[in-house]
Amino acid sequence: MEIQGCVALVTGGNRGIGEGFVDELLAQGAAKIYVAARKLADGEAAAARDARLVPIALDVTDEGQVAAAAELAGDVNLLVNNAGAFSMQTLLGAPSLAALRAEIETNYIGLVSMVRAFAPVLKANGGGCVVNVLSAGAIVSVPGMGGYSPSKFAARAASDALRAELAPQGTHVAALIVGSVDTRMAAHVTHVKKSSPQDIGKAGLLAARHSINEHDTDAHAISVRAHLARDPGGLAAAMAQAVQGGK
Ligand SMILES: NC(=O)c1ccc[n+]([C@@H]2O[C@H](COP(=O)([O-])OP(=O)(O)OC[C@H]3O[C@@H](n4cnc5c(N)ncnc54)[C@H](OP(=O)(O)O)[C@@H]3O)[C@@H](O)[C@H]2O)c1
Numbered sequence: 001m002e003i004q005g006c007v008a009l010v011t012g013g014n015r016g017i018g019e020g021f022v023d024e025l026l027a028q029g030a031a032k033i034y035v036a037a038r039k040l041a042d043g044e045a046a047a048a049r050d051a052r053l054v055p056i057a058l059d060v061t062d063e064g065q066v067a068a069a070a071e072l073a074g075d076v077n078l079l080v081n082n083a084g085a086f087s088m089q090t091l092l093g094a095p096s097l098a099a100l101r102a103e104i105e106t107n108y109i110g111l112v113s114m115v116r117a118f119a120p121v122l123k124a125n126g127g128g129c130v131v132n133v134l135s136a137g138a139i140v141s142v143p144g145m146g147g148y149s150p151s152k153f154a155a156r157a158a159s160d161a162l163r164a165e166l167a168p169q170g171t172h173v174a175a176l177i178v179g180s181v182d183t184r185m186a187a188h189v190t191h192v193k194k195s196s197p198q199d200i201g202k203a204g205l206l207a208a209r210h211s212i213n214e215h216d217t218d219a220h221a222i223s224v225r226a227h228l229a230r231d232p233g234g235l236a237a238a239m240a241q242a243v244q245g246g247k
Contacts, residue, residue, distance in 0.1 A: 001077070001078065001127075001128055001129050001172070001208055002209075003025065003028040003029065003030060003205050003209060004029035005029065005030070005031045006025075006030050006031065006077055006128075007030070007031055007032045007033075007034075007073075007075045007076050007077055007125070008021075008025050008030050008032070008033045008077075008078040008079070008080060009034040009036055009069070009076045009078070009079055009118075010022055010025070010033060010034070010035060010080040010082055011036045011058060011060055011080065011081055011083035011110075011114065012036070012037070012082045012084065013033070013034070013035035013043065013046060013080075014035060014042040014043055014045070015042070015046070015183070015184070016181070016184060016185060016197055017082055017178070017181055017183060017197045017200050017201070018035075018080070018082040018083070018197075019046060019197055020197025020198040020199070020201040021080050021082060021197075021200075021201035021205075022053065022201070023197075023198045023201060024202050024204075024205055025078075025201070025205070026053075030078075031052065032052050033053050033054070034054050034055075034069075034073045034076065035047045035053050035055050035056070036057075036058035036083075037056075037057065038057070038058070038059045038083075039057070040055060040056075043055030043056060043057065056069055056072060056073065060081075060083050060106060060110030060111070060113060060114055061102075061106055061109070063113060066110075066114055066117045067117055069117070070117035070120075070121055073121070074121055075125060076118060076121050076122065076125065077122060077125040077126060078128055078129050078131070078208060079114065079115070079118050079128070079129070079130045079131070080131045080133070081110075081114050081115070081130065081131065081132045081133060082133040083106060083110060084106060084107050084133065084135075084185065085103050085105075085106040086103065086145070086148045087100075087102065087103060087147070088145075088146070089147075090143075090146050091146050091147065094146060099146060099147060100146060100147030100150075101147075103146070103147040103148050103150075103151040104147060104150070104154070106151075107151035107152055107155055108151045108154040108155045108158065111132060111155050112158050112162070115130055115162050115166075118130070119166060119169070119171065122166075122171045123170075123171065126170070127169060127170025127171045127172070128170075128172075129172045129173070129174060129208040129211075130162070130166070130171065130172070130173045130174070131174045131176065131204045131205075131208050132155060132159045132174070133178060133204065134152050134159070134176055134177055134178065135177065135178050136177055136178065136179050136220065136221050136225075136239070137149040137153075137239075138152035138153055138155065138156040138175075138177060139224065139225065139228060140224060140228055140232070140235050140236055140239055141153065141236065142239040142243055143236055143239075143240040144240045144244050145240075156175055156214075159173050160175075163213065172208070172211045173213075174204070174207035174208055174211070174213065174214075174215060175213065176200070176203065176204050176207060176214075176217050177214060177215065177216045177224075178200055178217050178218065178221055179192070179195070179216075179217070179220025179221035179222070179223070179224060180192045180193070180194045180195065180218070180220040180242075181194055181195050181196070181197055181199075181200055182194040182195070182196060182197065183197055188243070188244070189242060189243060191241065193219065193220070194220075195217070195218040195219065199217075199218060200217050200218065203215060203217035203218065204217065224239065
């Protein structure tokens with residue numbers, strides 16, 4: 001698909017990788033970008049810098065807000081499912097299932113909910129593309145990441161299923177395997193070189209432009225994929241070490 005002149009919506013567009021997508025969409029000539037943020041004030045602050053940016057309030061776990069977003073943003077032909085939750089708790093050590101539920105609700109169910117709501121919008125606008133921001137934690141289950149890896153595995157499987165379901169209407173689904181990026185979510189990661197949020201935006205738009213099914217966006221993701229091929233058992237331990245800062 002063409003990025004120049006497209007109309008995009010980026011969930012969690014107020015900061016981190018979402019903001020990187022917004023920056024790259026602006027740089028590549030998008031006509032309009034809905035900056036979706038849980039708190040409208042955050043979206044408004046992020047959207048103040050360019051007239052092409054439109055802030056909207058959107059918590060992807062709130063089905064009412066998801067439906068309202070699809071109603072309001074009826075001109076979208078590029079949906080970037082970027083919003084993500086990572087609680088940094090373990091499956092057994094977490095005091096309750098609350099963190100795991102938030103990760104599954106945001107990273108998996110929220111993503112599917114967005115695609116269900118926006119599928120008719122994308123169809124009406126010529127097909128377009130969905131870009132799902134996943135993780136290296138979607139191809140290797142990382143000890144210490146609690147419910148995060150399982151939620152990203154589910155989102156990866158859903159990306160494949162949704163790609164097949166949306167193919168008849170000409171909508172492509174690109175899944176991004178993201179390694180390490182310099183954002184608040186990865187503040188605890190110290191053993192790995194981190195990419196910039198805008199570099200991930202650039203890689204994601206490349207996947208949309210060329211209809212790539214699954215794209216490793218950065219050096220860390222590429223090295224995880226290679227490590228997975230040659231030493232799957234050792235990889236989980238190495239990833240856990242990177243996530244926990246070597247502890
Ligand atoms: N950073 C990395 O190294 C890395 C690596 C692999 C994958 N990823 C993925 O990249 C995506 C973006 O992460 P990031 O690194 O940019 O993290 P971040 O800086 O923590 O930003 C997360 C964004 O998601 C939003 N969000 C969280 N829950 C939401 C919900 N229920 N509804 C709507 N928005 C919600 C946050 O909104 P608030 O501002 O309101 O909190 C924020 O805008 C995530 O899907 C993450 O899993 C990141």
